[in-house]
Amino acid sequence: xxxxNVVGEMQNRARNLRGNSWFTGLRGVSLAMGLSVGVxxxxxxQSLENEQGPLPTLEITPGAARxxxxxxxxxxxxxxxxxxxxxxxxxEEIEKGLAFSSVVLPLRREAYLGPEDSAGLEEAGGFDCxxxxxxxxxxxxQGEVRRDGSRLRADxxxxxxxxxxxxxxxxxxxxxxxxxxxxxxxxxxxxxxxxGTRGVSSTEIAFISDRxxxxxxxxxxxxxxxxxxxxxxxxxxxxPEWVPDGRAILYVSYASGQPDFxxxxxxxxxxxxxxxxxxxxxxxxYRGRFDPTGEKVAVVSSVDGAAEIFSMNRRGGQPKRLTNDxxxxxxxxxxxxxxxxxxxSDRTGSPQIYIMDRDGGNLRRLTYTGSxxxxxxxxxxxxxxxxxxxxxxxxxxxxxxxxxxVTFPIVEHPRTDEAxxxxxxSRKIAFSSARRGRDDIxxxxxxxxNLMRLTGRSGKNIQPAWGPQSR
Amino acid sequence: xxxxxxxxxxxxxxxxxxxxxxxxxxxxxxxxxLMGAFAFSSAPHVAKMxxxxxxxxxxxxxxxxxxxxxxxxxxxxxxxxxKPAAPAPPPPPEPEAPAPPPPTPKAPVQxxxxxxxxxxxxxxxxxxxxxxPEPKPPPRRTPEKALSHxxxxxxxxxxxxxxxxxxxxxxAPSKEEPAEPATSGGTPGEGDRREGAKMDSDxxxxxxxxxxxxxxxxxxxxxxxxxxxxxxxxxxxxxSGAVVGEPKVVGSxxxxxxxxxxxxxxxxxxxxxxxxxxxxxxFIFRSEAE
Numbered sequence: 001x002x003x004x005n006v007v008g009e010m011q012n013r014a015r016n017l018r019g020n021s022w023f024t025g026l027r028g029v030s031l032a033m034g035l036s037v038g039v040x041x042x043x044x045x046q047s048l049e050n051e052q053g054p055l056p057t058l059e060i061t062p063g064a065a066r067x068x069x070x071x072x073x074x075x076x077x078x079x080x081x082x083x084x085x086x087x088x089x090x091x092e093e094i095e096k097g098l099a100f101s102s103v104v105l106p107l108r109r110e111a112y113l114g115p116e117d118s119a120g121l122e123e124a125g126g127f128d129c130x131x132x133x134x135x136x137x138x139x140x141x142q143g144e145v146r147r148d149g150s151r152l153r154a155d156x157x158x159x160x161x162x163x164x165x166x167x168x169x170x171x172x173x174x175x176x177x178x179x180x181x182x183x184x185x186x187x188x189x190x191x192x193x194x195x196g197t198r199g200v201s202s203t204e205i206a207f208i209s210d211r212x213x214x215x216x217x218x219x220x221x222x223x224x225x226x227x228x229x230x231x232x233x234x235x236x237x238x239x240p241e242w243v244p245d246g247r248a249i250l251y252v253s254y255a256s257g258q259p260d261f262x263x264x265x266x267x268x269x270x271x272x273x274x275x276x277x278x279x280x281x282x283x284x285x286y287r288g289r290f291d292p293t294g295e296k297v298a299v300v301s302s303v304d305g306a307a308e309i310f311s312m313n314r315r316g317g318q319p320k321r322l323t324n325d326x327x328x329x330x331x332x333x334x335x336x337x338x339x340x341x342x343x344x345s346d347r348t349g350s351p352q353i354y355i356m357d358r359d360g361g362n363l364r365r366l367t368y369t370g371s372x373x374x375x376x377x378x379x380x381x382x383x384x385x386x387x388x389x390x391x392x393x394x395x396x397x398x399x400x401x402x403x404x405x406v407t408f409p410i411v412e413h414p415r416t417d418e419a420x421x422x423x424x425x426s427r428k429i430a431f432s433s434a435r436r437g438r439d440d441i442x443x444x445x446x447x448x449x450n451l452m453r454l455t456g457r458s459g460k461n462i463q464p465a466w467g468p469q470s471r
Numbered sequence: 472x473x474x475x476x477x478x479x480x481x482x483x484x485x486x487x488x489x490x491x492x493x494x495x496x497x498x499x500x501x502x503x504x505l506m507g508a509f510a511f512s513s514a515p516h517v518a519k520m521x522x523x524x525x526x527x528x529x530x531x532x533x534x535x536x537x538x539x540x541x542x543x544x545x546x547x548x549x550x551x552x553x554k555p556a557a558p559a560p561p562p563p564p565e566p567e568a569p570a571p572p573p574p575t576p577k578a579p580v581q582x583x584x585x586x587x588x589x590x591x592x593x594x595x596x597x598x599x600x601x602x603x604p605e606p607k608p609p610p611r612r613t614p615e616k617a618l619s620h621x622x623x624x625x626x627x628x629x630x631x632x633x634x635x636x637x638x639x640x641x642x643a644p645s646k647e648e649p650a651e652p653a654t655s656g657g658t659p660g661e662g663d664r665r666e667g668a669k670m671d672s673d674x675x676x677x678x679x680x681x682x683x684x685x686x687x688x689x690x691x692x693x694x695x696x697x698x699x700x701x702x703x704x705x706x707x708x709x710x711s712g713a714v715v716g717e718p719k720v721v722g723s724x725x726x727x728x729x730x731x732x733x734x735x736x737x738x739x740x741x742x743x744x745x746x747x748x749x750x751x752x753x754f755i756f757r758s759e760a761e
Contacts, residue, residue, distance in 0.1 A: 196731075
């Protein structure tokens with residue numbers, strides 16, 4: 001009887017203590033049951049483990065730690081001399097690449113307890129896991145670097161310090177004067193070994209800038225370094241779109257007076273210049289978006305003065321019209337499985353986000369919040385659609401899930417943020433913002449953290465398009 | 472008390488301790504009840520936690536499988552009816568009962584992933600909501616005068632061990648739900664109970680310390696949070712808290728990376744605080760607090 005009372009009271013108490021968090025309060029109760037069962041099992045001599053039975057089950061929820069720490073050792077020089085300077089620089093670049101990831105950060109140098117020089121990879125390990133664990137490292141990166149003509153090859157090995165187990169071995173080669181590239185690739189591999197998704201520090205972002213007076217296409221590293229022009233023809237360029245294999249970028253050029261598709265090459269195997277000229281010929285092509293396979297293009301063109309969305313095969317065939325209404329239908333973005341397209345339509349009077357199947361069927365409206373929603377971008381992992389919404393005359397970037405049930409702003413700012421583009425790992429978003437007065441390209445984590453401005457020397461910098469993984 | 476209990480000013484710790492304290496108190500009570508009763512049917516080892524009210528054995532499966540005998544078993548406390556975990560209708564006195572998270576009227580707003588920015592808006596026609604900051608787990612202060620963990624334990628031990636009922640427990644508010652009197656069947660001897668209570672207090676301390684330790688060491692990157700994932704790990708602990716062998720994933724979350732990361736979390740935290748006794752233990756790692 002007493003026990004019953006106590007239980008009843010405790011539940012009340014749990015409820016009082018937890019306030020509105022009913023579930024958590026009860027979780028305590030269920031946890032307790034696990035405990036009491038374990039104990040009474042022992043009392044009845046039914047234990048499996050030993051006289052007293054197993055320990056009670058515990059539930060663990062995430063604490064504050066969000067990022068892994070990786071100790072990056074100085075790679076060992078093998079064969080022809082590489083030079084201490086290069087080796088130190090490579091290490092620095094790897095650390096920069098890790099820092100960009102926000103999830104696998106370099107271990108602070110001050111925290112190192114173990115030796116900073118990597119053992120050769122032939123030797124098994126050559127370090128003490130416990131020492132590194134005490135330094136706060138989750139992972140340890142060892143490596144060798146050797147010269148191969150004008151190139152450098154880095155062989156790497158990532159260790160899981162807690163398990164004292166190898167996570168990954170790999171090999172990366174590159175121009176010996178591009179240690180930044182080499183370092184970023186090593187960093188991205190390291191990120192993958194810990195998180196299962198490759199890092200994006202070695203990817204690139206295309207964007208449009210008028211820094212020379214004309215709107216041209218530029219490409220830069222995802223961290224903003226090495227911005228360089230990809231076109232120079234003194235006509236307006238708009239809406240860069242990477243071919244999914246990364247070998248070229250599609251853009252819209254006004255060279256012929258009306259908007260048409262062109263390619264800029266990122267590889268010797270792609271010839272730059274106008275493409276898809278015979279499709280929808282005579283009609284403007286305002287924008288093109290590739291499906292994930294790169295085989296299909298969703299094209300915004302116009303019919304009787306209203307923008308409509310078409311789907312066409314990159315290699316030919318009849319374009320298929322997907323939208324058909326009196327309003328404007330623009331800004332298509334494919335779902336990562338290629339089965340659906342999200343886009344903007346003002347068919348109800350104000351621009352809103354919609355989703356349709358890739359053949360134009362199964363149309364449904366996604367946004368009901370806000371009176372002006374545009375620029376949808378489907379995340380590569382499929383979980384979210386980023387879009388811009390007008391708030392008091394300027395724009396903020398929000399996320400909405402593809403069922404339309406959850407929507408919220410990533411970040412709010414009194415100046416306009418627009419044109420979101422996802423990183424291939426779905427962890428970051430590039431966008432343009434006028435928060436400094438002039439449009440610049442920024443990146444942030446998808447939860448709004450780690451904001452970073454990538455451009456800013458001159459001109460207006462808009463319409464970022466995050467490129468694919470390079471391998 | 473161990474050093475892990477000292478920092479009372481840490482909100483997080485406070486909340487945490489409170490939770491375990493509640494668990495502990497209830498546990499002791501149920502312990503008694505269960506001793507009197509018979510062994511319950513064993514539920515399979517599952518990663519999913521029991522539904523609100525039902526007893527779902529998280530511990531090791533016990534042998535017998537019959538429901539508590541009505542005569543021998545004390546009438547079960549209303550909220551702990553040892554029914555199989557089922558979305559049973561809420562026991563009457565608990566209006567708020569099992570419904571999943573927030574009881575929203577109709578708007579299909581869902582729980583945000585923990586990492587999501589700090590605001591949420593319902594999907595509804597304008598006016599555009601200026602969403603409030605997400606109900607940040609407010610400092611969960613006890614409304615009543617906080618009962619220290621030690622007090623609670625002591626009180627409960629008294630209660631279980633002797634006839635006096637500690638004031639603090641007796642006065643616990645239970646307006647809407649006066650505890651239902653129940654006829655109690657055979658309870659074990661006093662000695663056993665004292666033993667049990669003593670062991671449980673050590674156990675509770677260990678649980679608090681262990682939870683804290685793992686939580687501190689387990690790195691959970693944003694992309695693994697708020698996804699409704701749960702991984703059950705089974706491992707063996709030596710009496711000194713060392714993890715013996717490799718933890719085994721006995722209930723996968725479905726995301727190998729999350730499973731893997733749970734293993735990493737435990738091993739990073741090892742050695743754990745020395746448990747009251749060595750043996751096997753199950754940890755359930757969740758991608759978010761509920």
